[in-house]
Amino acid sequence: MPNAVDQLFAVKSAINKAEVEASRVKGSVTLVTVSKTFDADTIRPVIEAGQRVFGENRVQEAQLKWPWLRADFPDIELHLIGPLQSNKTQEAVALFDVIETVDREKIAASLSLEMKKQNRFPKLYVQVNTGSEAQKAGIDPKEALAFITRCRDVHGLIIEGLMCIPPADENPGPHFALLEKIAHGAGIEKLSMGMSGDYEIAIGFGATSVRVGSAIFGSR
Numbered sequence: 007m008p009n010a011v012d013q014l015f016a017v018k019s020a021i022n023k024a025e026v027e028a029s030r031v032k033g034s035v036t037l038v039t040v041s042k043t044f045d046a047d048t049i050r051p052v053i054e055a056g057q058r059v060f061g062e063n064r065v066q067e068a069q070l071k072w073p074w075l076r077a078d079f080p081d082i083e084l085h086l087i088g089p090l091q092s093n094k095t096q097e098a099v100a101l102f103d104v105i106e107t108v109d110r111e112k113i114a115a116s117l118s119l120e121m122k123k124q125n126r127f128p129k130l131y132v133q134v135n136t137g138s139e140a141q142k143a144g145i146d147p148k149e150a151l152a153f154i155t156r157c158r159d160v161h162g163l164i165i166e167g168l169m170c171i172p173p174a175d176e177n178p179g180p181h182f183a184l185l186e187k188i189a190h191g192a193g194i195e196k197l198s199m200g201m202s203g204d205y206e207i208a209i210g211f212g213a214t215s216v217r218v219g220s221a222i223f224g225s226r
């Protein structure tokens with residue numbers, strides 16, 4: 007049984023090493039610890055070890071565990087990294103600090119309304135489907151710039167970052183490079199890319215945050 011706290015420190019030192027190798031500033035990459043499917047008792051020691059940034063892929067699952075953990079650790083930063091349905095935007099805006107999966111007009115519109123209504127403004131990332139995979143969420147790369155522009159001009163949203171999940175069976179490098187290129191063209195600085203299998207590579211391509219689950223908590 008792997009120890010999540012030991013793995014946390016191993017991943018953090020691997021991140022530091024990748025930062026140095028990429029001539030990046032040490033500590034400049036944020037570790038988003040992906041805690042989906044793991045319960046509060048499993049997550050708590052990782053928080054106690056100092057980790058504060060977490061990612062969940064389902065709104066409902068996150069609602070069941072994070073309000074209680076947050077009561078004890080108010081400085082938790084919670085990221086939504088899974089697809090958002092428009093009937094869940096109210097809950098998502100109330101719970102998350104960063105929503106990484108803005109990928110269509112309907113979601114942009116409903117987030118804009120809901121954020122004003124709640125006077126709560128999570129940071130927003132646009133998810134780009136860099137591999138144009140039919141089954142995968144995210145805006146197509148060819149439409150990304152136009153979509154980001156509409157998020158800004160039509161819906162009044164500030165888009166802080168871009169997120170991608172490269173195809174599982176491909177070299178992720180070109181996908182990370184594509185995401186960086188789109189972000190550069192759109193004047194966006196944050197890049198959420200890299201998971202357990204490829205976060206060190208992503209750091210080489212300019213990731214500002216990596217989303218790591220199984221390398222810390224074990225397999226799901």
Ligand SMILES: *Cc1c(COP(=O)(O)O)cnc(C)c1O
Pocket residue numbers: 040042063087088171201202203217218219220221
């Ligand atoms: C589950 C998930 C991760 C973490 O994946 P691991 O391979 O377990 O590190 C990262 N990003 C997204 C969007 C996920 O759904």
